[in-house]
Amino acid sequence: MTTLDRATFLRRGAGLLVVGFATGSVPAFAQTSSGAREANPLGTRGKPDVDAWLTVDRDGAVTVLFGKVELGTGVDTAMAQLVADELSVAFEAVHVAAADTALTPDQGYTAGSQTLTSGATPVRAACAVAREALVDLAATRLGVPRERLAVHDGSVFVAADPSRRIGYGALLDGHRFGRTIPPHPPLRSPSSYRIVGTPVPRVDLPGKVTGSYRYVHNVRLPGMRHGRVVLPPRLGATLEHVDQTSLRGLAGVQVVQRKNFLAVVARDEWTAIRAAQALRAQWSGGKTLPAQADLAAAVVATPGKERVLIDTGDADGALQSAAHALHARYTWPFQSHVSIGPSCAVADVRDGAATIWSGTQGVFPLRGAIAQLLGLPATKVRVRYVEASGCYGHNGADDVAASAALLSQAVGAPVRLQYMRADETGWDPKGPAMVVDLRGALNASGTIAAWDYRVWTPTHSGRPDGLAGNVLPGQLMGESAPPTYIGGDRNAPNDYAIPAQRVTIVDQPTALLRQSALRGLGGPGNTFANESFIDELAHQAGADPFAFRLAHLTDPRARAVVEALRADWKPGRGFAFCHYENTQALVAAIADVDVDRASGAVRVRHLWIAHDCGLVVNPDGLRNQIEGNAVQGTSRALKEAVRFDRHAVTSVDWESYPILRFSEVPAVTVRVVDRPNEKILGAGEATTTVIAPAVANAIFARTGARLRSVPFTPEAVKAALRA
Amino acid sequence: MHATPDTPLLYALRDELALTGPKFGCGLAQCGACTVLLDGSPIRSCVTPLAAVGSGRVTTVEGFGDADHPGRVQAAFIAEQAAQCGYCIPGMVVAASALLDQHPHPSDAQIRTALDGNLCRCGTHLRILRAVKRAAETPA
Numbered sequence: 027m028t029t030l031d032r033a034t035f036l037r038r039g040a041g042l043l044v045v046g047f048a049t050g051s052v053p054a055f056a057q058t059s060s061g062a063r064e065a066n067p068l069g070t071r072g073k074p075d076v077d078a079w080l081t082v083d084r085d086g087a088v089t090v091l092f093g094k095v096e097l098g099t100g101v102d103t104a105m106a107q108l109v110a111d112e113l114s115v116a117f118e119a120v121h122v123a124a125a126d127t128a129l130t131p132d133q134g135y136t137a138g139s140q141t142l143t144s145g146a147t148p149v150r151a152a153c154a155v156a157r158e159a160l161v162d163l164a165a166t167r168l169g170v171p172r173e174r175l176a177v178h179d180g181s182v183f184v185a186a187d188p189s190r191r192i193g194y195g196a197l198l199d200g201h202r203f204g205r206t207i208p209p210h211p212p213l214r215s216p217s218s219y220r221i222v223g224t225p226v227p228r229v230d231l232p233g234k235v236t237g238s239y240r241y242v243h244n245v246r247l248p249g250m251r252h253g254r255v256v257l258p259p260r261l262g263a264t265l266e267h268v269d270q271t272s273l274r275g276l277a278g279v280q281v282v283q284r285k286n287f288l289a290v291v292a293r294d295e296w297t298a299i300r301a302a303q304a305l306r307a308q309w310s311g312g313k314t315l316p317a318q319a320d321l322a323a324a325v326v327a328t329p330g331k332e333r334v335l336i337d338t339g340d341a342d343g344a345l346q347s348a349a350h351a352l353h354a355r356y357t358w359p360f361q362s363h364v365s366i367g368p369s370c371a372v373a374d375v376r377d378g379a380a381t382i383w384s385g386t387q388g389v390f391p392l393r394g395a396i397a398q399l400l401g402l403p404a405t406k407v408r409v410r411y412v413e414a415s416g417c418y419g420h421n422g423a424d425d426v427a428a429s430a431a432l433l434s435q436a437v438g439a440p441v442r443l444q445y446m447r448a449d450e451t452g453w454d455p456k457g458p459a460m461v462v463d464l465r466g467a468l469n470a471s472g473t474i475a476a477w478d479y480r481v482w483t484p485t486h487s488g489r490p491d492g493l494a495g496n497v498l499p500g501q502l503m504g505e506s507a508p509p510t511y512i513g514g515d516r517n518a519p520n521d522y523a524i525p526a527q528r529v530t531i532v533d534q535p536t537a538l539l540r541q542s543a544l545r546g547l548g549g550p551g552n553t554f555a556n557e558s559f560i561d562e563l564a565h566q567a568g569a570d571p572f573a574f575r576l577a578h579l580t581d582p583r584a585r586a587v588v589e590a591l592r593a594d595w596k597p598g599r600g601f602a603f604c605h606y607e608n609t610q611a612l613v614a615a616i617a618d619v620d621v622d623r624a625s626g627a628v629r630v631r632h633l634w635i636a637h638d639c640g641l642v643v644n645p646d647g648l649r650n651q652i653e654g655n656a657v658q659g660t661s662r663a664l665k666e667a668v669r670f671d672r673h674a675v676t677s678v679d680w681e682s683y684p685i686l687r688f689s690e691v692p693a694v695t696v697r698v699v700d701r702p703n704e705k706i707l708g709a710g711e712a713t714t715t716v717i718a719p720a721v722a723n724a725i726f727a728r729t730g731a732r733l734r735s736v737p738f739t740p741e742a743v744k745a746a747l748r749a
Numbered sequence: 750m751h752a753t754p755d756t757p758l759l760y761a762l763r764d765e766l767a768l769t770g771p772k773f774g775c776g777l778a779q780c781g782a783c784t785v786l787l788d789g790s791p792i793r794s795c796v797t798p799l800a801a802v803g804s805g806r807v808t809t810v811e812g813f814g815d816a817d818h819p820g821r822v823q824a825a826f827i828a829e830q831a832a833q834c835g836y837c838i839p840g841m842v843v844a845a846s847a848l849l850d851q852h853p854h855p856s857d858a859q860i861r862t863a864l865d866g867n868l869c870r871c872g873t874h875l876r877i878l879r880a881v882k883r884a885a886e887t888p889a
Contacts, residue, residue: 097834098833098834098835098836098871099833100833227827227830228830228832230835231826231827231830231832231835232816232817232819232827233816234832234834234835234838235810235819235823235826235827235831235832235835235838235839235842236770236810236811236813236814236815236816236819236820236823237768237769237770237771237809237810237811237839238770238811238815238816239835241769241772241836243769243772243773244763244769246767252764294751294752294760294764295760295763295764296752296753296755296756296757296760299776363870364870365834365836365870366772366774366780366782366834366836366837366868366869366870367772367773367774367782367836368773368774368775413834414834414836415772415834415836415870416833416834416836416870416871417834418870444773446776447774447775447776447777447779646830647830650830650833650873650876651833653872653873653875653876654833654871654872654873655872656872657872657873657874657875658870658871658872661872679775679777679779680775680777680779680780680868681779685868685870686872686874687865687866687868688860688861688862688864688865688867688874688877688878689861689862689865691861691872691874691875693875694875
């Protein structure tokens with residue numbers, strides 16, 4: 027059972043430790059389009075009398091003020107399940123409000139599979155305290171000691187006489203609680219859950235499959251214009267001259283230039299697109315990239331800070347005394363998010379105030395960056411979350427929002443800006459390339475004696491963090507921000523019992539291409555190296571790869587998730603295991619592949635995934651996440667690498683950056699290890715880590731060819747078959 | 750409408766007619782998010798100029814049902830929970846509907862072929878395949 031960790035709670039920036047209910051009716055959540063000048067109906071955040079996390083209206087409808095956002099993973103549904111059970115209301119009575127800097131608490135970014143874990147913790151705690159407060163109110167109203175009361179379905183009633191009941195809405199009418207959340211809130215036992223653990227259909231799907239769902243791409247404001255950006259032809263190029271005459275014949279187009287940030291604004295979308303295509307601009311200079319073929323060497327040559335994460339036993343000594351030490355280098359490429367919809371935002375910046383509708387992962391960190399960019403105080407900037415196309419990390423959403431704000435400020439009217447395909451695929455912050463060197467050796471009994479791991483990794487974050495220098499338009503205007511070192515070490519340490527091992531991280535502040543978080547951060551690259559290398563050691567030991575993992579795993583949950591695939595294992599298939607972040611979900615995978623030796627083409631026929639993420643909130647939602655990670659992971663493993671020439675990214679559309687298609691999608695069998703009495707662990711990323719190594723190990727099992735570099739393209743496989 | 754004859758159908762639908770079911774994905778006819786029916790056949794509305802539509806009959810995903818009364822294919826997508834972000838799904842629903850018009854009981858291979866030009870990044874393909882099969886087994 028999760029309890030409220032006060033330190034975590036505060037660190038997450040929740041700020042408010044008060045559950046309170048506003049007197050009278052619920053604040054008007056009905057959205058108006060007046061945008062920037064709309065008063066904040068809840069007043070200034072931070073006052074102790076403000077209900078930070080939830081409201082209940084007179085009809086008993088519950089609104090959850092959740093600072094995390096629905097990225098397409100089903101968290102609005104799962105959160106409503108958690109709230110319904112903790113508060114004892116019907117699932118249908120719960121509405122999860124979209125994050126909004128004017129309305130919801132600052133819970134940082136929606137990232138890292140933390141939404142239903144640390145993200146949900148304060149909400150669940152608030153619900154527990156609210157439920158107790160409602161019982162207290164009912165005790166007074168009914169004149170019955172609270173010990174004789176019970177709650178169910180949004181009502182408090184006399185346990186011995188259920189006809190004597192009062193609904194939550196009626197109880198709260200005109201009342202104010204002002205209760206604080208104690209260090210150990212009275213959370214319900216999982217055994218009492220009725221809605222958590224059931225496959226409640228997702229609340230967003232009827233709208234999504236019928237076309238009525240509101241995406242940020244669909245936001246329309248009165249007088250709204252359409253923008254398109256004109257990004258540099260070379261990274262780091264300087265804009266020398268813009269030839270406005272090139273737009274002759276296109277009515278009403280405005281050019282907006284701020285140093286190297288260049289864009290057009292028009293009355294309609296098609297005119298904006300044509301203007302961006304027609305605009306002639308002269309650019310000079312720019313940075314020089316290494317040749318694509320030299321990427322691994324360039325990553326290793328990038329300066330960084332060395333950090334020894336683990337150093338137990340005498341790894342060097344064991345490796346030197348070993349008869350046959352094994353060495354291998356693994357490389358992970360730059361990869362792109364490639365959300366199907368290029369990022370989009372709508373901004374209304376007028377009269378010294380701004381409202382931005384964005385699919386960002388963090389409304390507050392983005393607000394700070396935009397405020398800096400616009401030269402406005404943060405209190406005058408409001409960022410409202412509206413779901414965008416699928417988010418698998420830090421894609422173009424923040425950049426396009428900041429750019430839209432600049433355009434609206436420049437033209438004095440609301441502006442909708444959508445990236446074109448090439449803007450998104452070419453300029454989204456990339457999951458960065460990594461290189462891992464591994465050395466290992468077996469002892470006489472055929473288990474691993476020594477393991478020496480070294481990864482050269484850029485930070486996997488370039489998130490807004492409240493700084494203009496972290497968003498693309500800010501960078502084009504010459505702003506910069508200090509690096510934050512996040513995610514390169516994720517799953518660099520393994521979970522295996524090895525007597526002598528060292529894990530060294532070379533943290534690099536930047537990457538060759540602008541980097542940020544892509545699903546799993548360093549987890550997929552590090553797990554690819556770890557799980558490929560242990561497979562190589564198993565082969566050297568002459569051991570069955572499945573049994574070899576088990577021989578080195580001691581944790582019961584780790585062993586159980588591996589054992590869950592025992593019936594699916596057979597020689598000729600590939601295996602991989604990962605304990606995500608070494609503390610989160612546990613996942614194992616088996617891959618079955620076909621390899622066409624003539625062409626080098628790999629077809630992943632079937633993936634089996636075992637998954638333990640503790641208490642399962644929504645079993646079907648979990649399966650959807652696991653399947654999605656498996657398919658996306660297959661795509662990343664087989665196909666995906668950002669291509670570049672010496673000056674710019676050249677993989678800018680679906681031809682040059684292909685992803686897995688229906689004809690190539692494997693069957694996926696999911697085996698959930700349900701642990702209803704364990705705390706919730708996230709499920710948004712873990713499965714992504716095991717796909718590439720399971721596929722690489724399967725290719726080896728089928729052909730004897732060892733793929734040590736992602737992606738496993740036909741050319742790469744043919745080269746490995748010849749090696 | 751104010752749109753010029755060279756304006757792709759997609760922008761007229763989304764910006765002038767407020768039919769925002771069809772989505773902009775690439776503007777290059779590479780991803781299928783903008784798929785609509787023109788006289789019953791699936792087309793990429795992002796590269797189809799209004800001039801080429803003429804007096805043809807256009808059906809968007811909105812034409813198959815709404816959230817309260819989803820059409821057969823839409824209901825099957827809901828039953829199979831066949832979406833995550835959902836951005837590609839309107840194109841999938843339209844393409845699948847066109848397939849079922851041609852082949853009321855398609856094989857798995859036929860469905861995969863028919864939808865191969867429709868891209869999904871969340872990885873909901875397997876659910877979409879199940880949804881199309883379910884729709885095929887549902888009386889129209």
